[in-house]
Amino acid sequence: MSRCAAAWAGCVAHRPGVCASTARAHAGVRIAASRRIRLHCAKQPPYSRRPRHLHSLTASVVGAQQVRGAPAVAPANLAVFVSGGGSNFRAIQEACAAGVIKGRVAVVVTNAPQCGGAQYAERLGIPVLVYPSSKSAKGCTPDELVAALREEHGVDYVVLAGYLKLIPPQLVRAFPRAMLNIHPGLLPAFGGSGLYGLRVHSAVITSGARLSGPTVHFVDEGYDTGPILAQVSVAVSPLDSPQQLAARVLAEEHKLYPRCVAALCEGRISWREDGIPIMWTAA
Ligand SMILES: Nc1nc2c(c(=O)[nH]1)N[C@@H](CN(C=O)c1ccc(C(=O)N[C@@H](CCC(=O)O)C(=O)O)cc1)CN2
Numbered sequence: 001m002s003r004c005a006a007a008w009a010g011c012v013a014h015r016p017g018v019c020a021s022t023a024r025a026h027a028g029v030r031i032a033a034s035r036r037i038r039l040h041c042a043k044q045p046p047y048s049r050r051p052r053h054l055h056s057l058t059a060s061v062v063g064a065q066q067v068r069g070a071p072a073v074a075p076a077n078l079a080v081f082v083s084g085g086g087s088n089f090r091a092i093q094e095a096c097a098a099g100v101i102k103g104r105v106a107v108v109v110t111n112a113p114q115c116g117g118a119q120y121a122e123r124l125g126i127p128v129l130v131y132p133s134s135k136s137a138k139g140c141t142p143d144e145l146v147a148a149l150r151e152e153h154g155v156d157y158v159v160l161a162g163y164l165k166l167i168p169p170q171l172v173r174a175f176p177r178a179m180l181n182i183h184p185g186l187l188p189a190f191g192g193s194g195l196y197g198l199r200v201h202s203a204v205i206t207s208g209a210r211l212s213g214p215t216v217h218f219v220d221e222g223y224d225t226g227p228i229l230a231q232v233s234v235a236v237s238p239l240d241s242p243q244q245l246a247a248r249v250l251a252e253e254h255k256l257y258p259r260c261v262a263a264l265c266e267g268r269i270s271w272r273e274d275g276i277p278i279m280w281t282a283a
Pocket residue numbers: 160163164165166167168172181182183184192193194195196219220221222223224225226
């Protein structure tokens with residue numbers, strides 16, 4: 001077994017062999033009824049870099065008449081990164097199962113194989129990879145992780161959901177404008193190294209701020225410095241405990257994140273010339 005395959009086997013937290021890769025048929029699809037979706041069509045990434053599940057926008061002809069309708073595209077393959085309880089992962093998984101997100105969770109990545117998110121993935125039969133390696137768990141190298149996500153699992157988009165380690169530059173570069181994170185504060189405030197989980201809520205309360213809330217942003221090489229996609233505000237009382245504020249913010253996360261991932265999978269995000277993303281809703 002090659003080092004890489006061995007690494008893949010080694011970095012599969014629960015069992016070797018994973019191969020849900022995707023021989024997804026690209027049935028001929030209908031031309032998008034662009035009039036139905038007010039999509040500000042910014043420059044799309046070059047065809048070769050467009051997510052595979054959006055490649056197959058070809059016309060299908062029924063009889064003599066060309067049929068026009070919403071594009072029937074294959075569901076996007078998602079990689080979800082977790083470190084803790086996994087409630088955001090669960091919200092995304094449930095939204096995929098309900099058809100709210102046109103995607104499927106193809107693989108989960110964690111630095112903590114015993115965490116609640118990884119255990120939930122195992123119960124659903126979703127492969128779990130370990131990144132990075134730690135004293136207690138052998139994981140992938142950055143290059144092995146990129147190869148596993150791209151080649152083994154055919155991942156189109158990466159979704160960080162309570163993941164607490166730095167995503168390496170190799171992975172950031174491999175998924176341009178295709179990797180999201182959710183932060184439990186209103187970036188750019190209350191973000192960056194050392195600010196995660198309850199620490200964010202403690203800092204907000206200590207500051208006396210009266211508003212907080214989740215931020216969904218694209219991921220770049222720094223902690224919480226990528227372009228912001230969406231935010232929701234939550235009232236803060238000076239009498240709040242960090243746990244009370246965390247619960248209110250988390251409830252909004254579970255609504256906001258699936259909406260953002262759905263927009264990403266449906267191509268309903270365009271980009272301002274200066275690199276600010278804009279999320280559009282279907283008409
Ligand atoms: N390249 C990127 N990687 C990650 C990002 C990102 O924006 N770019 N976001 C984080 C998630 N996050 C906030 O949303 C975050 C997570 C963790 C930390 C942090 O300070 N971590 C500690 C280690 C914590 C631990 O091991 O328990 C640290 O690095 O010292 C800050 C922000 C995910 N990755």
